[in-house]
């Protein structure tokens with residue numbers, strides 16, 4: 358099967374030119390002007406942008422959490438992602454404390470194999486680091502192609518590890534060519550504030566926000582960066598939300614340390630005033646919480662300064678009946694919000710169309726940097742000869758409105774209901790096959806593949 362994309366405006370992290378792309382099987386075979394290969398299918402991309410498929414490195418599919426499961430599974434989640442131009446996701450495997458990494462891996466393989474429409478990989482969340490885990494971490498890197506390890510500095514009793522475990526994990530991961538990612542908030546301080554608010558009868562979603570002030574994130578981000586510096590382990594902070602935390606990274610880099618930063622689309626576009634809507638605010642109960650407009654400005658600037666490397670979603674959807682578990686107590690509202698489908702279109706509309714970032718930066722932070730940081734470049738994350746043909750043909754002028762009535766995620770509300778966007782994914786190609794064409798799904802469940810990843814930091 359061959360495919361020729363003609364006359365598009367090809368945008369990568371570095372380039373922006375009018376040209377053609379010729380694909381054979383799953384790979385890009387030629388890029389140039391007026392290519393004349395005879396292809397089985399020709400797509401005219403005149404007037405459209407042509408960029409690498411999005412990679413969302415922070416999603417939670419069918420994840421057990423806070424007494425329930427996130428409501429998108431591998432089928433519904435990757436299908437919704439494809440609709441929005443995201444061709445690959447990295448999901449989180451959670452080790453059960455007291456159990457092995459391999460048991461957790463097998464559980465996630467059962468969830469994903471034969472079910473995904475889009476490509477995927479896993480981060481391994483280490484929630485119990487001991488001598489056996491240490492050996493399994495090495496096998497994950499060397500045998501399974503899972504090179505990134507997630508840690509939690511919060512959610513005590515379920516997911517949190519202490520600083521001793523963090524340092525020991527970092528030493529092992531550094532030695533074997535992986536990286537450690539972190540949910541960086543001060544769990545003990547947050548638990549104290551939650552208990553205080555509950556004891557005072559303050560139970561609404563607003564108190565979720567007030568239990569996680571900026572300092573809880575700034576402190577933990579700085580502490581994580583210090584441990585990464587001490588061990589020499591590459592470190593990546595997930596879902597960074599605020600000025601205080603980004604300033605910690607800014608300061609640490611003065612000693613020539615590289616700390617990688619991910620923010621999420623909601624922290625760029627939404628703010629904490631949404632928690633003032635009584636229980637409706639539960640739609641945006643997530644950790645860390647939404648912040649202030651000044652933090653949004655910090656994050657947009659951070660993208661352009663190169664301090665914020667990735668825009669993800671932390672897609673962790675819960676249906677309204679699940680959110681109602683916390684109707685009388687904010688601490689029981691399952692944390693997370695749905696966004697896997699709209700990350701690319703929201704960032705294009707709010708970022709590129711409004712002149713906050715360039716189209717090159719858009720590609721860099723939604724795809725190229727993700728592939729580079731997580732050991733998949735140049736197979737993924739670029740438009741180059743020999744790369745997987747994961748390509749989005751995007752109409753930059755198309756206006757559309759986000760709504761629960763038209764989205765494809767398995768959740769019965771939208772966190773962006775009524776938002777009017779400029780720019781829409783028209784055709785989405787995954788490994789050489791048209792996966793989405795004008796809103797129609799063209800691939801079956803099971804088409805998505807697990808992508809083994811390579812080591813980072815020059816390790817082989």
Ligand code: URP
Pocket residue numbers: 417540642643644645671673692693694
């Ligand atoms: O609220 C969130 N972020 N839910 C998902 C779990 C996590 O902390 O990433």
Ligand code: ZN
Pocket residue numbers: 540595596644645
């Ligand atoms: Zn988190």
Ligand code: ZN
Pocket residue numbers: 415417671673
């Ligand atoms: Zn998350």
